[in-house]
Amino acid sequence: MDLVVDPGTLLAAWPDLRDPNFMHTVVLMCQHSDEGAYGLVVNRKTDIVVKDLLPEHPTLARCEFPVHLGGPVDHATLQFVHALPKEIPGGFPMSDDLWLGGDIDALGEVLVAADPGPREKVRVVLGYSGWGAGQLDVELAAGSWVPAAMDLEAIFDGEPESTWRRVVSSIGPGGPALGSQPPDVSWN
Numbered sequence: 001m002d003l004v005v006d007p008g009t010l011l012a013a014w015p016d017l018r019d020p021n022f023m024h025t026v027v028l029m030c031q032h033s034d035e036g037a038y039g040l041v042v043n044r045k046t047d048i049v050v051k052d053l054l055p056e057h058p059t060l061a062r063c064e065f066p067v068h069l070g071g072p073v074d075h076a077t078l079q080f081v082h083a084l085p086k087e088i089p090g091g092f093p094m095s096d097d098l099w100l101g102g103d104i105d106a107l108g109e110v111l112v113a114a115d116p117g118p119r120e121k122v123r124v125v126l127g128y129s130g131w132g133a134g135q136l137d138v139e140l141a142a143g144s145w146v147p148a149a150m151d152l153e154a155i156f157d158g159e160p161e162s163t164w165r166r167v168v169s170s171i172g173p174g175g176p177a178l179g180s181q182p183p184d185v186s187w188n
Contacts, residue, residue, distance in 0.1 A: 059108030
């Protein structure tokens with residue numbers, strides 16, 4: 001393994017990555033080891049809301065909170081990331097400011113609360129992005145992904161395309177030019 005991508009790192013798809021599962025996506029990395037890697041796409045909103053997926057849960061069954069598509073793998077897996085460790089205890093810390101998972105009942109209370117502020121620090125995702133042993137390393141070496149520092153606003157705010165452009169633009173001097181490129185130069 002050449003480059004370890006730490007939990008919390010963002011991977012922005014290179015502008016010419018045309019795989020429909022990943023074109024102009026931003027993946028929040030959750031794990032990367034010799035055995036493989038997994039992460040969650042954070043900028044692919046679906047038409048699904050939480051209550052559609054958890055109709056039996058006492059609180060979440062009435063929750064209209066949007067669900068994002070975390071990737072092409074296992075669409076029976078629902079996960080969430082948040083920046084609310086006091087309100088949603090029990091999560092895995094991915095950084096000082098970001099947690100993966102936590103108490104599902106506490107999540108429900110946050111998502112149906114009258115105050116919408118805390119909801120802005122939660123992203124619920126269905127499925128995930130996964131790579132076998134060495135696969136992500138090959139894709140990184142080929143330039144399919146641009147690693148970027150964690151950016152909470154990019155994870156929780158914005159429209160899908162503006163999130164991707166924000167992350168790509170953050171990588172340094174050439175970033176803003178990359179962020180303005182379409183996936184295929186013939187689209188110009």
